Amino acid sequence: MTQLPKTTERKMGLVIDLDTCVGCHACVVSCKGWNTENYGAPLSDQDPYGSNPSGTFLNRIHSYEVQPESGPAQLIHFPKSCLHCEDAPCVTVCPTGASYKRVEDGIVLVNESDCIGCGLCAWACPYGARELDRAEGVMKKCTLCVDRIYNENLPEEDRVPACVRTCPSNARHFGDLGDPDSEVSQLVAERGGMDLMPEQDTKPVNKYLPPRPKDMLNDGPREEIDILAPLLAPVVEEPKGFLGWLDKTLEKL
């Protein structure tokens, strides 16, 4: 089986804001486009115009409904891709060494020339973040756009993952989560960023920012109203009174 590096120099990863993600799938398709054209084999599609289309995607959005104890149901859009775990079980399970975690930045990658397509890593990943490409027979996963983030053929501002560059609502952030002073680490600190399924002990590098509390202007008890939004005090109770108020108020303008 394959060893993980003892430490990595940086912990590059994504911070995904679930309060802001509108579920538009821009990141999903931008990822598909870049990674079809770049790193390794193209992301293939089977039966693309037929009855059961399916294809390889490195990033997908799931939508979940949440029914709070009181108040209306909510819909959370949840983008999911490889979380580049510090203790990545997909790497240690790999029989050929094809799966590995980079020392420089912690990115988990698959060396496609060594991958035998056995699928063990996909079974080992508790997040379901790896997909076997059916045309190529190799395992595909998020590369954190390793071929963009250092790419000297791209302008410096474009050296970010394709999903981050394209996200219209700025719900995706990229940076070094090993550096407590980085913008992404500070965002995680400010907004209470969370690990996905921490009980799995995978130590994911990617973090999720939770949705903010919702529906505060609902039918709460009376006391609550005064704190959150005092109701408007009437200046008049009938149209005639209004015109008198109008006149008085205009005098002050």
Next chain:
Amino acid sequence: MGHVQPELNLSPKVSDEVRKTTCYMCACRCGINVHMKGGKVAYIEGNRDHPVNQGVLCAKGSAGIMQHNAPSRLRAPLKRVGPRGSGEFEEISWDEALEIATGWLKPIRDTNPEKLAFFTGRDQSQSFTSFWAQNFGTPNYAAHGGFCSVNMAAAGIYTMGGAFWEFGQPDWDHTKLFMLFGVAEDHDSNPIKMGIGKIKARGVKIIGVNPIRTGYNAVADDWVGITPGTDGLFILAIVHELLKAGKIDLDYLARFTNAPVLVNGDPKSPEHGLFLRDDDGKPLVIDRVTGKLTPFDKPGVKPDLAASHRHAGITHRPVMHLLAERYLDAQYAPENLGKSCGVSAQRIKRIAAEIARVAFDEAIEIDQEWTDFRGETHAKMVGRPVSFHAMRGISAHSNGFQTCRALHVLQILLGAVEVPGGFRFKPPYPKPATAHPKPHCKVTPGAPLDGPHLGFTHGPEDLCLKDDGSPARIDKAYTWENPMSSHGLMHMVISNAYAGDPYKIDTLFMYMANMSWNSSMNTSGVMKMLTDTDENGDYVIPRIIYSDAYSSEMVAYADLILPDTTYLERHDCISLLDRPICEADAAADAIRWPVVEPDRDVRGFQSVLCELGAKLNLPGFVNEDGSQKYADYADYITNHQRRPGVGPLAGWRMGENGLTEGRGDVNEGQLDSYIANGGFWTSHVPDEGLYYKPWNKAYQDWAVKIGLYDAPAPYIFQLYVEPMRKFQLAAEGHGDRQPPDHLRDRIKATLDPLPIWYAPFEDDRVDTEEFSIHALTQRPMAMYHSWGTQNAWLRQIHGRNPMYVPTKLWEAHGFKTGDWAKVTSAHGAIIVPVAHMAALNENTIWTWNAIGKRKGAWALDKDAPEATKGFLLNHLIHELLPPKGDGLRWANSDPVTGQAAWFDLRVKIEKVDAPDETKPSAPPIKSPVGQGPDELRWKVET
């Protein structure tokens, strides 16, 4: 195994070249970088320099490579050889295609141009297509606004000289509360997502008002799951609360709106409800300084909101009085709305209080001097930082115009339009209804129409009626049925042409309008109208010419197909004369250009119109010697001048001393300059002109300079829309031009010059106990109209569209996962798969729009889930209301604008055994392009 890392090339070559053009995957018009490898399109990303999207790009835009290479692309002109609807065609040459089209159209033009109905689905070259239609001479031209969101556009322009849509935007950088009504996520979608991201980063609250909590409403801090069609009630209840608490901006109302304008209050007067005007026709106010009648725009005037004026025995009262009287009435009190809008009185009051708190307690000031149209200079720009946005959700109802008006009145009462933190116009707006053309309809055989087709009516005299009072237009736009139908009624064209009401036509000519499928109400009925024959065996609609780039459902119903290019193979201009890409801070326009040449025998539709126009000898398309004036659309874009110095593109025009912008002569190198600049041009509004644009001298002067107006055109907002009152007066019996008797009561009731709410028309025609459920569609962010389904990547995201059912109904009917239901309206029934959704109004069901496909269309397999499990709600919606028994055809449309009332639909639902596939199921059509491949491994190698 120890840790081993292979050597990676971290700087692979990205592409040979980047070509910058404009996206076409929805109505946003984002800038895109098209990465080319070996002459082929390899990757598409957003253009960081572009004013619309600033680098970001949505799922549709990023999937453009699949659209551009879709197997459903048409390959050559087609002539129908089988019966209509069969899909049997033969490929013909362009010479033959243009000869056929000319042979059909020339006799029409020479004898009676109204026999041509020319309508465009995509309306982004409207200034060009309307120019063509005007020169042809038919009155029957419009784009798709009538079945889209004309209520929103017309209400905005009549009320405040601009609309939401992509024509304005919240002041994202300053707003402190954002309220979103029933939005369609396809207009201005990336800018709205970017804006939501910006305000979320600042912790600004978003209130979403929508029966369905998806997309933008899913991230809203507060969600109001309103009952469809009741938004107007909800808004006017908020207005009631604000008036009662005095939380309105009196200074703003006095200066910048018609609140102080005096209105004739004598019910016996033929001018009852009209403005008191001076000899120059200027509305009059009372000056608080002098106490005298004064034109509203006189320098130094301080308009009075309170005083009334008695003259010749008639009391004239300011609009403010009428407005206060109406909305302070107890019928608008939240407590008295009952359960009709599905929002409690307490919640409406809390929302009103939050709006008032932010608008007045968190007002903002920008240190920027500016001068208003009365010559007064203000030291600061003061803003009420509450912003609103709305689209089709509130618009596509038979009470939509009044509801949209109500929302604008709310914005204006708060003083939150064109101020810091509020809603801002994008050039060429602000532009009041009075600065737009009026509609024209005078037909002369062999000659152009007497003016532009579409515009704004200001009274009965502007209606498009023939001398006998019958409708001049095939769609009955600008008639008593819908006197202010500014975008026409595309949804009525086929139905009216089939019925011969108001008259028969010879040729229906359409561009990118999927009328035999998702773009029509009553889809099965439309298919029948398109294929039905008369007693001689001839088609009732004799000839149909259609242009599309793809094998859509409509192709099968045409006699002649003119195949268009993909968006990466064509020239286009996104023009200030039309629907430009401006931002609130800047004027901007853009182009598309062929970043690749077509590999099929197809031509850009607009270029084909240039050639067809010349063959028909249309003025405007031929030179004096009769030769073709514009070789193609690029030639038109460069050389056409609408007014001296004003052409389709404002950038890089030729001035006396070299290149200039806005006004200037033709520049043969203009398109090259656009390409060199990334496909767009921008010009910034001066700082002192950034807000208060309708009244701001600096903005007005700048707008004249770049050619938006020919002279400064300041105006005041129309809380009270006087033209509506003129139609009411006619219905009351005043004036020469009189409505038919059967419409009098409806005009009196619905063309109220102050916003009102009335129940959607369908509620009066069906048993609301039996049909107790509202049914809606929404478009997913990752799909656009019917196009997305041919896209191999997007159809994996949205390949199915179950009917979503709220918890209460799900449980009441005992639905389980995988179940099917029969959904029935007064008009028809469909059998479809259902799915449970909790975040939904408890009496509303909904599905994604236009996922369902006809077998054989779009180069999909006949067993594609879009064809077997997908469906259209359209089958349940008729273009006419259920018959009243009076023999008349009553359109299922707004009575002011004619907007198609898609969202008035009421249904009932029952659980049924799962059929093989959704019902109704139309038989397969033969694909003119075959079917797509079994596998994609789309890597472009250099």
